[in-house]
Amino acid sequence: MKRDRVIVVDWSSSSIPKRGKDSIWLGIADHSGVTAENIPTRQQAAARLSELIRAALAASERVLVGVDFALGYPAGFAHALTGQAPESEPEDPFAVWNWLAQRITDTDTNQHNLRNVAAEANALFPGDGPFWGNGAAADMPGLPRTRPDLPDGLHPARQTDALATGAGARPKSVWQLAGAGAVGAQTLVGLPVLHRLRQELATDLAVWPFQPADAPVVLAEVYPSMLSAEVKAYVAANPGVVVDDAQVRLLAQALFGLAVNDALTPLFDAADFRAEGQILGAGHQTALRRALPATQDPPRLRDDCFAMPQGVDWVPVDTALSTLRAALHPVTGSQLLPTAQAAGRILSQDCIAQRANPPRPNSAVDGFGFAHAATGTGPQRLPLVDARAAAGQPYDQPVPFGQAIRILTGAILPQGVDTVVLEEDTANDGAAVVFDGPVKPGANTRKAGEDVDAGATALPAGHRLRAPDLALLSALGIAEVPVNRPLRVGVVSTGDEIIASPDQPALPHQIWDANRPMLLSLAETWGYVPVDLGHVQDDADQIAQRLDDGAARADVILTSGGASAGDEDHVSALLRTRGTLSNWRIALKPGRPLALAMWQGAPVFGLPGNPVAALVCTLIFARPALSLMAGAGWQAPQGFWVPAAFAKRKKPGRQEYLRARLTSDGTAEVFQSEGSGRISGLSWADGLVELPDTALDVQPGTMVRYLPYASFGLV
Ligand code: AMP
Ligand code: MG
Numbered sequence: 001m002k003r004d005r006v007i008v009v010d011w012s013s014s015s016i017p018k019r020g021k022d023s024i025w026l027g028i029a030d031h032s033g034v035t036a037e038n039i040p041t042r043q044q045a046a047a048r049l050s051e052l053i054r055a056a057l058a059a060s061e062r063v064l065v066g067v068d069f070a071l072g073y074p075a076g077f078a079h080a081l082t083g084q085a086p087e088s089e090p091e092d093p094f095a096v097w098n099w100l101a102q103r104i105t106d107t108d109t110n111q112h113n114l115r116n117v118a119a120e121a122n123a124l125f126p127g128d129g130p131f132w133g134n135g136a137a138a139d140m141p142g143l144p145r146t147r148p149d150l151p152d153g154l155h156p157a158r159q160t161d162a163l164a165t166g167a168g169a170r171p172k173s174v175w176q177l178a179g180a181g182a183v184g185a186q187t188l189v190g191l192p193v194l195h196r197l198r199q200e201l202a203t204d205l206a207v208w209p210f211q212p213a214d215a216p217v218v219l220a221e222v223y224p225s226m227l228s229a230e231v232k233a234y235v236a237a238n239p240g241v242v243v244d245d246a247q248v249r250l251l252a253q254a255l256f257g258l259a260v261n262d263a264l265t266p267l268f269d270a271a272d273f274r275a276e277g278q279i280l281g282a283g284h285q286t287a288l289r290r291a292l293p294a295t296q297d298p299p300r301l302r303d304d305c306f307a308m309p310q311g312v313d314w315v316p317v318d319t320a321l322s323t324l325r326a327a328l329h330p331v332t333g334s335q336l337l338p339t340a341q342a343a344g345r346i347l348s349q350d351c352i353a354q355r356a357n358p359p360r361p362n363s364a365v366d367g368f369g370f371a372h373a374a375t376g377t378g379p380q381r382l383p384l385v386d387a388r389a390a391a392g393q394p395y396d397q398p399v400p401f402g403q404a405i406r407i408l409t410g411a412i413l414p415q416g417v418d419t420v421v422l423e424e425d426t427a428n429d430g431a432a433v434v435f436d437g438p439v440k441p442g443a444n445t446r447k448a449g450e451d452v453d454a455g456a457t458a459l460p461a462g463h464r465l466r467a468p469d470l471a472l473l474s475a476l477g478i479a480e481v482p483v484n485r486p487l488r489v490g491v492v493s494t495g496d497e498i499i500a501s502p503d504q505p506a507l508p509h510q511i512w513d514a515n516r517p518m519l520l521s522l523a524e525t526w527g528y529v530p531v532d533l534g535h536v537q538d539d540a541d542q543i544a545q546r547l548d549d550g551a552a553r554a555d556v557i558l559t560s561g562g563a564s565a566g567d568e569d570h571v572s573a574l575l576r577t578r579g580t581l582s583n584w585r586i587a588l589k590p591g592r593p594l595a596l597a598m599w600q601g602a603p604v605f606g607l608p609g610n611p612v613a614a615l616v617c618t619l620i621f622a623r624p625a626l627s628l629m630a631g632a633g634w635q636a637p638q639g640f641w642v643p644a645a646f647a648k649r650k651k652p653g654r655q656e657y658l659r660a661r662l663t664s665d666g667t668a669e670v671f672q673s674e675g676s677g678r679i680s681g682l683s684w685a686d687g688l689v690e691l692p693d694t695a696l697d698v699q700p701g702t703m704v705r706y707l708p709y710a711s712f713g714l715v
Contacts, residue, residue, distance in 0.1 A: 001213065001268060003259040004061035005030040007052060008222060008252040009045070010244045011069050013177075013185035014110055015136075017041045019548060020242050027248025028052065029256035031341060032529055033332075033485035036245045038552035043108045046193045050200060053217055057204060064255060064264070066222030067194070068247075069186040070174045071207065072096070072277030074155040077130070081121060091275035093210050094198070101192035114188040115140040118177060125151040133178035135185075147176070159272070163282035164223045171223055171279070181225075194219065209278045213268045220280035224251045227285075230292060238297055240601045245552075250292060253335075255281070257291030297333035297485070301603055306582040306596040314587045316693055317620065317655045320594070324621060328603070330631040331555050332485040339473045342465050344527040345483035346632045351459045354477035356449035361413045363389075365444045368426060368433045369417035370404040372441040380437045384428065389414050404433050413445060420444035452476060462633045464527065484631035489523035490554030490602075491516050492533035492546050494561040494571055495609060500535040514611045514679060515560040522618060523558075526713050528626065538562060538570040544578060551600035556629060558622060561609030563595040571595060571606050579604065587693055589656045590676040591617045603629075612676045616657045616688070619712045637711040639690060641703045645669040652695040659685035660706060668706045685709070 008027040012018065017040040024045045026037045039045040049065070056063045071093065078084065078091035082099050103120065106112045118131035119142030128148035134140055150156060161171040177184040197219070198205055206215035213220070224231070224247035234246040258264045267284050281288050305327040308315065315323070334348035363369060369389070370382050382404035389395040391410030399405045399416035407413070407420055419442055426435040452458055458476050459469060465481070473481060493516045499506040500513050513535050520530040531554040536542040543559075550557040562571035565583060575581035575597040584594045590613040595606025605622050607614045619637070627635040645667035650656060659671040659681040668689050671681035687708035691698070698704060709715075 001259070001264040002062055002262075003064045003218075003256070003264060005056055006064045006066070006252045006256040006259060007049065008224065008248045008255070009049065009065065009067045010224060010248045011045075011067060011186045011190045012042070013112070013114065013189050015112060017110055019552075021244060023244070025244045025248045026052075027245075027250075027252035029249075029252035031260075031337075033335060034249050034253045034256070035488060035529070035553060036249050038245065038548075041108060041110050042106055042112075042189060042193060046196070050197060053197075053201065057216055061216075063217045064259065065217060065219045066251065066255065066280060067190060067219065068222055068224055069183050069190040070158070070171075070277060071191070071194070071210070071219075071221045072158070072275045073174055074158050075274060075276055076153050076155075078275045080151075080154075081124060093275040093277065094195075094207075096275075097191045097195040097198070100188060101195040104189060104192045106189055106192070112189050114185055115143050115177070117188060118184075119143040125154070127151050130154050130175045131177055131184065133176045133182060133184065135178035143177075150175070158276040160276065160278045160282055164226055164279040171225075208268060208280065209272055210275070221277055222251060222255075222281065223279045224248065226279075226281060227251055227254065227288060227292075230289060238299055240300055251288075253293065254288040254291045257293070258287060261291070263287065263291070293333070293335040298330060300331060300601040301328065301598060303580045303598045303601075305598065306580070306584075306603070308582050308584060314585055314653075316587050320584055320586045320588075320621070321624070324596075324625055325628065325634050328625055328628045330484065331629045332487055332631060334482050334484055336480045337483050339470060339478055339481050342473075342481045342483055343467060343470055345465050345481070345486065346527075346630055347459055347461050347463045347465065347481060348484045348631060349461050349482040350457045351473060351476075351478055351481060353452045353454055353456050353458045356454040357451040357475050358446050358448060361418075361448050362391075362446050363407045363409055363411050363413060363420045363444060364446050365420060365422050366408050367420045367423045367444060368404040368428075368435075369407040369413060369420045369445075370399065371401050371416055372419040372439065374402040375419075375437050375439060377437045379434065380439075381432050381434050383432045384430070389417075418442060418445065462631060464632050486527065486529045487556065487626060487630035488529040488531050488554040489519075489626060490531040490533045490550035490557040491519045491523065492543075492550060492557065492559050493535040493609075494538060494543060494559060495535075496538045498535050498561070515607070515609070515614045518611065518615065519558050519560065519607075519618060522623075522714065523626075525715060526623065526626065528630065533557070538568060540570060540574045540578075543571060543574050547574075547579075547599045547602075547604065550604075551602040554602060556626060557599065557602055557604045558607060558618070559595075559604060560607045560614045563606035563608050564593045575599070575604065575606060587654045588616070588620070589654045591620075591657075594621060610676045611679050612659070612682060615682055619688070619714070620657070623712055635713075637707045639705045639707040639711065642706045643667045644689070644698050644700055644702045644704045646698065647700060648691075648696075648698045650691055650696040650698065653693060655693040656691040658689040658691065660689040661686040662706065662708075667700075668704055687711070 006029045010025040012024045019038050019040050024039045028035050078096045082095040103117045122131050122142050128144045129150050132144045132147050134145050156173045172182050174184050176182040205217045208220040227250050230250050231246045267281050385405050387395050388406045389411040390408040394412045395414040399414050421435050421439050426433050493513045497510050498513050499510050502512045523530040533550045536546045559571050562569045572595045579597040579599045581597040597604045607617050624635045660668045663669050690705045
């Protein structure tokens with residue numbers, strides 16, 4: 001049972017659009033880690049689910065989708081509801097899905113008629129039930145508020161419910177539509193959505209346990225409370241995180257953990273194909289728990305972390321940087337990854353060599369090996385043993401003192417050999433090898449552990465793994481590495497004049513969004529998960545909604561546009577009134593205003609809209625900050641001093657960054673215009689020249705600090 005991605009859905013029967021606790025959450029786990037999305041309406045959630053699945057199918061991925069409501073009802077219900085003759089065939093769970101899909105209405109603002117439909121179902125049964133419970137103020141004829149006696153033959157629970165316990169919790173009866181933990185209402189508004197998903201995906205989808213779990217997309221019922229102890233611990237460690245968020249993350253992570261280790265199959269083994277359905281993982285709680293990674297995300301940043309001391313007006317760049325550095329801490333937890341898949345990831349713990357490299361003394365060259373003590377100065381003649389030692393083909397006999405053995409590069413030194421003479425320095429007649437002494441003791445050999453000792457720290461926590469590191473880790477027998485979950489960087493553009501993409505037409509007063517593709521690409525280049533939050537108009541509510549979305553889907557949000565303090569600066573206005581804004585007036589050109597704020601636990605970098613300023617602010621401020629939050633520590637760019645190829649008179653007060661590149665004779669030339677609207681200069685340049693905030697009269701030949709794009713990880 002191979003799965004590339006696990007999506008766990010925490011459903012909701014809310015009758016209004018809702019976020020946060022008791023609303024809809026998706027937990028998505030795959031090789032890049034786990035993310036959670038909070039979605040306010042069922043229609044949007046259905047669309048998102050279908051979008052995720054279609055993207056996965058397009059990439060030939062196999063997906064497991066778990067939903068936290070019942071896929072089937074206790075035995076007997078399907079027959080009675082849909083009018084199938086009880087004796088005829090096995091009950092068809094999909095007939096119930098279809099029955100509900102025909103009757104349930106559910107608007108784009110979550111207005112549903114589930115109570116009417118429950119009453120309609122009740123009318124098909126003698127007595128008051130089976131459905132009961134009404135959380136609404138208005139009475140619903142045919143739907144009792146308290147538990148009625150069940151019609152003859154209908155059970156209160158399914159067999160699977162008894163198995164699906166977790167820290168004392170056990171699924172409630174599917175008949176119960178209201179009250180804490182009741183799953184009945186969610187089931188009624190959930191099954192119609194799944195019915196349509198089935199129609200959309202046809203044979204790409206298998207619904208387990210009604211169908212064998214062998215389609216590209218497998219849908220199953222889950223019960224996140226099975227991990228309630230772990231969820232509790234997670235919430236305690238992450239103040240502000242709602243339970244639903246923790247539940248979908250942890251369950252998706254646990255199921256994906258099993259998938260990665262090829263350990264999912266047993267969960268599907270005891271499939272019971274009756275229409276009651278089955279909770280995936282019931283009876284396998286321990287396996288699920290074990291599949292969870294050791295550590296969860298550390299606490300989020302404090303809401304006041306960006307506060308600038310009172311009375312501060314203009315902040316020099318260096319002060320801003322050190323204040324920012326002090327405000328932040330790593331925000332992503334750790335997971336284990338196979339070493340071969342860990343390139344680009346950041347180690348969350350030191351990596352310890354499992355054995356020495358090399359593990360045993362071996363030969364560094366092709367030649368002849370012998371005991372040094374048996375040789376001296378002048379011509380040496382050593383009889384050859386009739387054997388050979390090669391890499392992967394060790395010679396396991398002792399080589400007698402005074403004799404030599406043919407030995408090849410990488411071969412373990414046989415017993416009795418401590419020195420090797422290079423083949424090119426010898427002659428041999430097949431019976432003996434001849435060379436000139438003296439030879440240095442231990443010549444042409446590698447000592448055990450001369451590269452890395454067993455138990456030594458091979459790479460430290462915080463190190464970002466590059467291709468050569470995978471070589472080292474593999475050489476040391478490190479099969480799995482603890483790495484930080486990749487930082488998710490949300491990017492949103494604001495502005496009434498902005499058109500989201502150049503594939504759409506723009507009127508003369510409109511401009512295409514230049515910042516978002518740039519920032520998303522930077523995030524990806526830096527090894528983070530780019531989260532495209534799209535473009536929004538200059539409208540407080542729209543921006544707020546998008547930030548909500550961003551806080552649910554990303555660890556940090558980059559906005560561009562509207563960050564100043566003017567009439568049209570909607571981002572900073574919103575962050576000031578509804579978030580915790582700290583407007584940093586940084587003595588920087590280009591750039592100046594950087595709006596830093598916390599929004600629902602996520603730090604927001606409000607970048608200027610101007611692409612030149614947006615890039616400079618991102619490289620100078622966001623890059624080291626993201627690196628710190630991702631667990632790789634603060635990153636300062638490496639600059640070097642070169643003679644200027646330009647002249648410029650500069651006033652004191654602001655630190656300046658000029659678009660620059662190196663000439664063939666190693667001087668720095670700058671772009672012809674400092675105009676901050678000149679986007680072409682960003683592409684013309686290969687780096688930035690940094691001028692200090694003092695007054696300066698730069699002449700050709702004056703030494704200036706050059707920061708290549710590459711030193712910002714910009715490739
Ligand atoms: P603002 O920071 O919103 O005052 O914008 C400053 C300048 O940058 C204005 O000329 C905007 O039209 C422009 N601008 C804002 N956002 C973008 C964007 N995403 N792409 C290109 N230009 C932008
Ligand atoms: Mg604007």
